[in-house]
Amino acid sequence: MSDRYEGKPFLKLLDSYVLAAIGHLDDPTEKWLVEAEPYFRDIFGAEGSWKDIVEQRLKMPEGGSAAILEVWEKGAIKYREHTGEDPHPVNFTHTLVDTNFPH
Template identity: 45%
Template structure:
């Protein structure tokens, strides 16, 4: 998984944003994202929380969090029924980002 972010460090924040949208962002990653706000602000010349910076840079609309949560919630039951196990939220986030944003 570390290779995922080697050449695309901002991708870590996009994945984290999706995880937060579905209610599965772990404390360590959220702490990291918050700690990186000054560097993000400097890199992109904007101010705000890490979530706001991701939304601005990716041009995410205000409805996207709700849409992602609905996809996760609706798909979770289908996945469990088809695979006999609960889906992995981290894997969901990565696949969602890759399919919808081309690995940022």
């Protein structure tokens, strides 16, 4: 099985951004992302936090994070109605990113 992020450092940031937006980014990953911000600024030629870098590269409008949360919350209701289970945050993230964002 291949690593989703092999050779795709921005994809890790993008998935993390979505997980953070829906409240499911774990603390160790958040800490690592903050510590790696100088590296991200260097390789992506951007300024600001890792979240700022994602928003800049995607030319995301203000409120993009809130829009992602809204999609998660509304989709979770429909998912529960159809399956009787809660949606999995990582599955949601991968589907959302792979369908809507270039990487």
